[in-house]
Amino acid sequence: MGKACAAALGIYALADLSFLRLPGPPRARSWPLGRRAEASGVPASYAEQFAGVLPDDFSWEEFVEASKRPLRPCVRVNLLKGTVQSVERLGSHHVSWFPDAYWIQQVEATALTEAQELPSAWARIASAKVTSRSATASSSRARIPGASSASSTKPTQPIGWGRDAAFFSGQVYVQEASSLLPVAALMDAFGAPKKDMRLLDMAAAPGGKTTALCAWLANSSAAVVANEPNVARCKVLVENLLRTGSMPKVRWPNSAKPSTG
Numbered sequence: 001m002g003k004a005c006a007a008a009l010g011i012y013a014l015a016d017l018s019f020l021r022l023p024g025p026p027r028a029r030s031w032p033l034g035r036r037a038e039a040s041g042v043p044a045s046y047a048e049q050f051a052g053v054l055p056d057d058f059s060w061e062e063f064v065e066a067s068k069r070p071l072r073p074c075v076r077v078n079l080l081k082g083t084v085q086s087v088e089r090l091g092s093h094h095v096s097w098f099p100d101a102y103w104i105q106q107v108e109a110t111a112l113t114e115a116q117e118l119p120s121a122w123a124r125i126a127s128a129k130v131t132s133r134s135a136t137a138s139s140s141r142a143r144i145p146g147a148s149s150a151s152s153t154k155p156t157q158p159i160g161w162g163r164d165a166a167f168f169s170g171q172v173y174v175q176e177a178s179s180l181l182p183v184a185a186l187m188d189a190f191g192a193p194k195k196d197m198r199l200l201d202m203a204a205a206p207g208g209k210t211t212a213l214c215a216w217l218a219n220s221s222a223a224v225v226a227n228e229p230n231v232a233r234c235k236v237l238v239e240n241l242l243r244t245g246s247m248p249k250v251r252w253p254n255s256a257k258p259s260t261g
């Protein structure tokens with residue numbers, strides 16, 4: 001139970017840590033941290049707690065700047081329903097910290113890397129063409145029923161994954177790449193699912209982490225307990241769990257199993 005609690009806390013406490021690898025402005029350490037945080041509109045007590053997990057060479061100001069940057073989406077192949085081979089147009093920009101996840105709207109020509117994200121990068125990416133999938137991936141992918149058929153031509157528009165057959169059939173899940181960091185950390189900590197393990201996702205809707213965990217727990221006796229207090233968001237959560245085939249791996253807190261009929 002102790003591990004499950006730690007895992008649950010980890011899921012929600014680890015937010016966007018991708019900034020840890022990004023270059024930032026020079027450190028400003030002239031004022032005490034509390035005063036500097038309050039100047040950014042953040043309570044000093046929060047900043048002091050956070051300082052405990054920031055690396056020594058990473059300042060509060062860098063953290064604030066990183067927090068202002070837009071989060072970048074990725075498309076994750078849901079191994080409960082699809083494979084990297086079965087999903088068309090994934091591109092070749094793999095998210096380094098998560099298996100089977102690919103950056104959306106990444107542009108080969110500008111060669112932006114995860115460590116080179118600039119304040120203006122988002123606008124450039126959004127307006128640019130999407131890279132075509134790599135020749136290797138293209139030749140190795142088999143067509144499967146229901147998957148997108150627009151694969152033979154090089155896409156010139158960003159792929160609308162939310163309107164793609166691969167999305168509706170549950171083969172892919174679109175989420176911010178940083179939201180996979182806690183899941184990656186947990187997978188790394190455990191190595192493989194333990195027998196009858198229960199992972200608590202305390203704030204589960206819309207299901208990005210829960211569905212990723214369910215895919216990881218496939219073929220094991222482990223399960224995810226999905227907690228979500230907001231009823232409207234529960235509906236979206238259940239839709240995503242059904243779409244991705246995650247239901248068999250989910251347990252509900254407080255005997256509150258939603259009707260799926």
Ligand SMILES: C[S@@+](CC[C@H](N)C(=O)[O-])C[C@H]1O[C@@H](n2cnc3c(N)ncnc32)[C@H](O)[C@@H]1O
Nearest residue numbers: 179202203204205206207208209210229230233
């Ligand atoms: C950012 S979303 C979680 C995203 C989700 N973990 C994912 O990966 O897709 C935050 C969720 O926390 C829920 N929430 C808000 N207050 C909460 C509380 N006190 N306890 C549990 N969940 C809460 C919200 O309803 C919302 O659905």
